[in-house]
Amino acid sequence: MKRIDPWMQIVSGLHERAPYAAPPSPMPVAQRPRKRRHAMTGAMTGTIARAMANATSIRRIEWQTTCTILVTWSDSTLGHYEDQTWREGFARTAGVCGLTGVPVRRGDPVFRPLHRGSTLPANALDMILADPLRAQRYSLN
Incomplete structure (x- = not known):
């Protein structure tokens, strides 16, 4: 069920934009892709983007x-x-x-x-x- 946030509806009306559409509901935990270890570095994909810059x-x-x-x-x-x-x-x-x-x-x-x-x-x-x-x-x- 999509539910419209009242505050975002007010803000959208003030800015004369199209009505606020509710974001899609989050994917159930059981259907989310699992984080896997990268074979080369051992890094967790999706959790840590990169190491210290320099x-x-x-x-x-x-x-x-x-x-x-x-x-x-x-x-x-x-x-x-x-x-x-x-x-x-x-x-x-x-x-x-x-x-x-x-x-x-x-x-x-x-x-x-x-x-x-x-x-x-x-x-x-x-x-x-x-x-x-x-x-x-x-x-x-």
Whole structure:
């Protein structure tokens, strides 16, 4: 059953446009297409469009512990994260380092955004190579 929103009907009348037509009702959950993993990257299609744009997105990196860092970054399309926790681990897929732009191979030591629960951050697929970060940390001390 299509239901007309009274507010949109009023706004349409004020603008002397054609009457507001109700949007089609959403597809039932059982009929929605399932999100599938992409064979090459392991990325969830439809949920995460792309990784961090480039190193200019990163504003600050601060060591929190020996295996976690806090990253502040922003991108006009992905949003803004203040002190996002990233944990050290190993690259699950090939990619590109968000800090240096260097290719990342599967198995390389990297830092990735930490996420809990079912909600993934917009940059869930991003990686920063651990070796350049460690080298810079020790050169500053």
